[in-house]
Amino acid sequence: MQNKIETAIIPFIIGDGIGNDIWKATQPVLEQTVQTAYAGQRTIEWMEVLAGEKAYRETGSYLPQKSIEVLKQHKVAIKGPLTTPVGGGYTSLNVALRKELDLYSCIRPVQWFPGLPSPLKNPADVNVVVFRENTEDLYAGIEFPSDSAGNQQLLDFLKKNQPQEYERLRYTEQVGLDIKPISKNATQRIMKAALQWTIAHQLHKITIVHKGNIMKYTEGAFRNWAYDVAEQEFGKLCFSKRTWQILMKEQGKEKAHEIKAQALAGGSIYVDDLIADNAFAKAIAHPADFEVIVTTNLNGDYLSDAFAALVGGIGISAGANINQEKGWGLFEANHGSAEDIANQDIANPSSLILSGAMMFDFMGWDKAARLVRHALEQTIQAGFVTADLHAQSPGSHPVSTSDFSKKIIEFIQ
Ligand code: NAI
Numbered sequence: 288m289q290n291k292i293e294t295a296i297i298p299f300i301i302g303d304g305i306g307n308d309i310w311k312a313t314q315p316v317l318e319q320t321v322q323t324a325y326a327g328q329r330t331i332e333w334m335e336v337l338a339g340e341k342a343y344r345e346t347g348s349y350l351p352q353k354s355i356e357v358l359k360q361h362k363v364a365i366k367g368p369l370t371t372p373v374g375g376g377y378t379s380l381n382v383a384l385r386k387e388l389d390l391y392s393c394i395r396p397v398q399w400f401p402g403l404p405s406p407l408k409n410p411a412d413v414n415v416v417v418f419r420e421n422t423e424d425l426y427a428g429i430e431f432p433s434d435s436a437g438n439q440q441l442l443d444f445l446k447k448n449q450p451q452e453y454e455r456l457r458y459t460e461q462v463g464l465d466i467k468p469i470s471k472n473a474t475q476r477i478m479k480a481a482l483q484w485t486i487a488h489q490l491h492k493i494t495i496v497h498k499g500n501i502m503k504y505t506e507g508a509f510r511n512w513a514y515d516v517a518e519q520e521f522g523k524l525c526f527s528k529r530t531w532q533i534l535m536k537e538q539g540k541e542k543a544h545e546i547k548a549q550a551l552a553g554g555s556i557y558v559d560d561l562i563a564d565n566a567f568a569k570a571i572a573h574p575a576d577f578e579v580i581v582t583t584n585l586n587g588d589y590l591s592d593a594f595a596a597l598v599g600g601i602g603i604s605a606g607a608n609i610n611q612e613k614g615w616g617l618f619e620a621n622h623g624s625a626e627d628i629a630n631q632d633i634a635n636p637s638s639l640i641l642s643g644a645m646m647f648d649f650m651g652w653d654k655a656a657r658l659v660r661h662a663l664e665q666t667i668q669a670g671f672v673t674a675d676l677h678a679q680s681p682g683s684h685p686v687s688t689s690d691f692s693k694k695i696i697e698f699i700q
Pocket residue numbers: 305309367368369370371372381601602619620621622623624625626627628633634635636638675
């Protein structure tokens with residue numbers, strides 16, 4: 288009897304700017320990967336979903352409701368970058384998608400491999416996964432442009448009901464206002480997701496990054512609620528810096544050190560926290576200190592790009608947006624639509640290809656995930672790189688986006 292063929296229907300969004308260049312390079316790589324890994328027993332059926340400028344041209348909407356419904360129905364999808372206008376225009380489609388699907392975990396692994404350029408002496412020290420909370424913070428989009436009616440109402444409300452807070456405003460005219468929500472629920476579910484990843488990947492350390500010394504009731508609360516999850520829900524598996532600090536006060540330095548050493552020797556995950564500015568400095572000076580980072584939306588956006596810049600840049604940094612509770616995943620390149628190099632066949636498609644590898648991980652297609660990562664690494668090690676990496680890698684051979692894709696396919700075969 289013949290084995291049943293497993294076909295995954297995967298919606299894809301091409302994206303704006305370089306979206307077309309990198310999708311055209313990624314799609315055949317992912318197809319060849321599946322073909323080689325499963326010899327026809329598993330296949331992909333692609334389904335285009337409209338979003339961004341193409342959607343606007345064809346439907347008059349940048350994010351048609353139908354696209355959101357298809358993404359919800361199929362659960363797993365992959366996308367290219369979508370442009371967001373600065374200082375006005377429509378709000379971010381990326382943020383809208385994450386909100387519509389409640390994709391609360393943005394997961395960005397950053398790792399060096401041989402052949403990637405780096406300004407560091409020891410680039411192999413960079414091996415970190417950033418968990419960025421994806422639904423709150425200043426990205427919630429609760430914005431009041433200066434001189435708008437809503438802005439004036441908010442100022443009037445503060446003046447009347449919170450005069451002390453109103454007094455903190457240096458200027459009360461022509462002042463843009465944003466609201467920064469950070470909730471216990473959102474903090475705890477991203478922390479839980481980060482801890483589960485840490486356990487599943489047999490890692491040993493998770494660092495909560497926040498700016499809680501200044502924004503005490505948002506970023507500071509994030510730190511406290513995140514520690515609560517580690518201590519209360521994962522207590523047997525974790526040892527936190529906060530517990531250690533309490534032990535220091537209550538039982539003295541020696542005993543606190545002893546208990547910590549025992550817990551870590553027994554395999555507990557060490558949960559600590561860092562203020563964001565310190566975390567950025569350490570990312571550059573001591574990247575080996577990090578394994579898993581869990582942080583708020585804005586910090587995570589900056590920090591994951593900063594780590595990526597240490598090991599080849601954003602052209603090679605993959606990302607996943609996941610709702611662990613619903614089992615939804617939207618996999619995407621971390622960079623933007625790079626209009627400056629669009630339609631020139633020079634963009635680096637690695638970020639989207641590696642996002643495809645994360646998608647295979649999520650689907651449980653482990654062999655395909657390993658194969659595509661390995662082929663991409665082999666291609667770069669053999670010196671075939673796109674213009675962005677060539678500029679930083681003396682001795683490499685510059686290739687176009689499409690030729691880079693062909694080289695990876697050769698390695699897969
Ligand atoms: P960008 O990431 O598009 O470009 C920054 C720089 O990196 C540019 O010099 C660009 O040429 C280069 N670059 C980016 N991706 C590259 C690749 N794959 N290969 C080679 N070089 C690459 O950032 P920018 O210019 O700030 O944003 C452009 C647009 O993209 C904006 O509208 C922004 O909102 C949007 N954006 C979308 C994202 C998404 O869809 N997830 C993420 C970030 C930005």
